[in-house]
Amino acid sequence: MHEVRQIREEEYRDNVILHEQAYTANPASSEEEIEKLVKQEKEFLAQAEGVVPYGVFKDDKLIGSMKLFDFEMNVFGSFLPTGGLSSVGVDLLHKKERVAKTLVDFYLDYFDQRGYALAALYAFRPDFYYQMGFGYGLKKDVYTIAPHAFPNFKHKADLDFLTKEDDQALVDCYNAFAEQQHGLMKKSLFQYKRAFEKFNIKVVGVKKKGKLTGYAIFSFKERQDTNNFLSSNIIVHEFVYTDKDALQQLSTFFHSQKDQVHRISFPTQDETIHHFFTDARDGSDELINFVYHQTNRAGLGLMYRVINVKRFFDQLSKHNFNNANYTITFQVTDTMYPKNAGDVTVRFTNGKPAVIQGAKADTTIKIDVSDLSSLVLGVVDFEKLHLYDKVTVSNEAHVNTINEIFYTRHKPISMTDF
Structure with a gap:
């Protein structure tokens, strides 16, 4: 059985060695280098704000780890809490044992339980994390x-x-x-x-x-x-x-x-x-x-994920989605985090969104959470998702109307490395 918990200071050395073996491009070559990296890790975690290391343990042995970050991200003028993920590493002897999935599952639930609606990460492979529900951000x-x-x-x-x-x-x-x-x-x-x-x-x-x-x-x-x-x-x-x-x-x-x-x-x-x-x-x-x-x-870099669709629209209740008066039911697919899947009905009144479950929708949209994440942050236009067959729309005549609701002049940029 896998156990996920915060990594203790006395386990930092194990974590450094795990990462030196997981990321092999420039590995440490001596005990002195390992000790230097352990010291740097201790200093980083002591000084950095809102950064916590978590690990996956099997029989009390560290077999995978990650760092979780607390961020505040500007989303259309309001700073929303956003959970960051980095430094995902898996012990060489325990690859293909779903250790990475255990880490990401914990990460999503960790921030969902704390009232976050958004998550973000830099993907080692964008296609891999896209399949896990993360949407592409703006290219750099x-x-x-x-x-x-x-x-x-x-x-x-x-x-x-x-x-x-x-x-x-x-x-x-x-x-x-x-x-x-x-x-x-x-x-x-x-x-x-x-x-x-x-x-x-x-x-x-x-x-x-x-x-x-x-x-x-x-x-x-x-x-x-x-x-x-x-x-x-x-x-x-x-x-x-x-x-x-x-x-x-x-x-x-x-x-x-x-x-x-x-x-x-x-x-x-x-x-x-x-x-x-x-x-x-x-x-x-x-x-x-x-x-x-x-x-x-x-290149592609930062990827975003809505981890709670209802909460996301609640947190943006004061944002004006282009003066829209329209109701949409999103049929969200989220195979990685099923509790986020299902129908969410959003009524836009003079542009302001409100989640009203059971309200009659003008259009029903079937969409994966990865593409929904890029759409609602303004990375990609709805008409493009429709053209690329990424969405299914019950009312094809309203594609342009929906596109105008989510259109934004300013796409999300990032200047934070983690």
């Missing part, structure tokens, strides 16, 4: 552009390097940005600890009247394509601005690096950022048929 683009592609607004007088003394101002700036952006999760001081401890990581910010209005966290990286120690690349790790002026000053800063920087790697979920750059091409000079110039790499 990485542009590799020349510094001169950042527009020069000829103004960066308020720009300065930030130090450890600025850490709270940095957190406040990010959280102010998070209040403006659907999908962002609140952050704490601990999440910026590394930025001020590593000398190779630089933090520059825009300070106006004692207040931080924007910042960029970045590092330099040696070029591998040429033997030129006078030239390097820049990797941008985080780029935040709360107003237009901060964006312009940060842009001018990166533009000014063109004398010694070859390319800047810039991650973003802004689907229109190519309109901002003066040249969005990645330098490869590749063409995509017919004449489309290659600009960026893209």
